[in-house]
Amino acid sequence: MFSILLKARVKRLAVFLGLVWSLSAVAVIETYEFSTPELEERYRALSQELRCPKCQNQNIADSNAPISQDLRALLFEKLEKGASDEVILEDMVARYGEFVRYRPDTRGAALWLWLAPALMLGAGIVLLIVLLRRTAGASTAGELELTSEERARLDRLINDKASKS
Known part of the structure; x- marks a missing residue:
């Protein structure tokens, strides 16, 4: 009787660990090569600040939606071209509306x-x-x-x- 209970618990543990391990496959993997570490830090901060237009409850850093992939690529390009954070955020708001920001502007x-x-x-x-x-x-x-x-x-x-x- 004890061995049957032990086998059932081992099976449950294996299923649980398999599910937890498979969640790491869902994570977004970035392959951008930044020219400076400062640009990479700015990229991470801005990608956390911008909301995915499709997912609506995830930022573009955590979303696997195609629009988020495009926004991350656009963000990378703008940072490498030397655009400031304010210019990037204004451009994203102009394209997708104030909703794209997790912390909307406090003016107007x-x-x-x-x-x-x-x-x-x-x-x-x-x-x-x-x-x-x-x-x-x-x-x-x-x-x-x-x-x-x-x-x-x-x-x-x-x-x-x-x-x-």
Whole structure:
């Protein structure tokens, strides 16, 4: 009985290790020869910053999509030609839109996207304060101001209740 359980566990372990080992075959392998180590560092940083237009949740460094391969080749060419990081990012945004960047620009129309959560939170807090003050003011004003008729009726109800007890 013990040997059967041991064999089953060994088989599961072998399958697990085979799956883990096969995941390394999916990794992207770059074969670009950079003229300087600084260009290679810039390439790695920019390829992590740019999003794959097809995959949408992966950067171009991790994606095996054909469009990502093309973007990596384009990035390599631009770096070797001496383009700055800003120029490369502007060119990619011009081609594929602001979506291609994981950290969109904080100027212009995108500024509203960055500020919208804070503005909505502030507006919600202001609205909550106004509603709480209005509700608190209405309840205290109503409790303090009884007309003479209301006061007389209240006294009658209290007296009736006391006399029945």
